[in-house]
Amino acid sequence: MGVGKMSTATMPTATGRRPGKPGLTGYLAAESSRIWHVVRAWDKTTQLLAGSAGGLIPWIGVLFVTLPPDDMARHWSTVWIGFDLLMAAAFAVTARLYLRNDPRVGIMAAVIATLLVVDAWFDTSTAACGLDSAEAWLSAIFVELPIAYFCARLAWRSAGALVDPQR
Numbered sequence: 001m002g003v004g005k006m007s008t009a010t011m012p013t014a015t016g017r018r019p020g021k022p023g024l025t026g027y028l029a030a031e032s033s034r035i036w037h038v039v040r041a042w043d044k045t046t047q048l049l050a051g052s053a054g055g056l057i058p059w060i061g062v063l064f065v066t067l068p069p070d071d072m073a074r075h076w077s078t079v080w081i082g083f084d085l086l087m088a089a090a091f092a093v094t095a096r097l098y099l100r101n102d103p104r105v106g107i108m109a110a111v112i113a114t115l116l117v118v119d120a121w122f123d124t125s126t127a128a129c130g131l132d133s134a135e136a137w138l139s140a141i142f143v144e145l146p147i148a149y150f151c152a153r154l155a156w157r158s159a160g161a162l163v164d165p166q167r
Contacts, residue, residue, distance in 0.1 A: 045098055045154065046095055046098055046099055048147070048150065049091050049092075049094050049095035049098060050091070050092070050095040052087075052088075052091040052147060053088045053089075053091035053092040053095060054088075056084050056085075056087055056088035056091065057088060059084060060081055060084045060085060060088070063077065063080050063081050063084065064077065064081055067080060067081075083115075083119065086115065087112065087115050087116070087119065090108060090111050090112045090115060091112060093108050094108040094109055094111075094112055094151075103158060105154065105158050106154065106155040106156075106157070106158025106159050107155070107158075109151040109152070109154040109155040109158065110151070110152065110155035112147075112148070112151040113148040113149075113151040113152040113155060114148075116144045116145070116147055116148035116151065117144075117145070117148050119144055120139070120140035120144040120145055120148070123136040123139060123140060123144070124136045124137055124140050
C-alpha cells in the first residue's frame with residue numbers, strides 16, 4: 001500500500017469508529033471481565049500459593065538463626081536459605097499467574113511440585129536422629145508432599161490450556 005492510502009479494513013465507518021475497535025459497551029465488558037478475574041482469583045488455590053510464599057519468609061528467618069553455618073557442607077545454611085527463597089519466589093510467581101488466569105501457571109506449579117518433593121527428600125535424608133528426624137518426616141508428610149500433590153494436579157489440569165487455549 002502506498003503512503004497515505006488506507007485499506008478498507010482500517011477506514012473509519014459512518015460512526016467515525018474503525019471496524020474491530022470496541023465501543024463503550026465492548027470496553028465495559030472487557031473491564032468487567034478483567035475485574036471478575038481479579039475477584040475470582042482469591043479462591044483457595046490463590047490463598048494456598050500466596051500463603052505458602054508468605055509463610056516461607058518467617059521460616060527462612062528461623063533457618064537463618066538456627067542452622068549451623070557448615071553442618072555437613074560448606075555454606076550449609078546458605079544452601080537451605082537460598083533453596084527456600086527459590087521456593088518462595090516460585091510460589092509468588094505461580095500465585096500471580098493464577099490470579100491473571102495465565103495458562104503458564106501449570107509450568108510454575110510443576111516447578112513448585114518438583115521443588116517440594118526435593119525439599120522433602122533432602123529434609124528427611126539429612127535430618128539428625130531423634131526430634132530433628134521426626135520434624136522432617138512430619139513436615140514432609142503433612143506439609144510438603146500434600147502441597148506438591150496439589151501443585152502437580154494444578155499443573156496437570158493446566159497442561160491442556162497450553163495446548164488448547166480455548167479449553
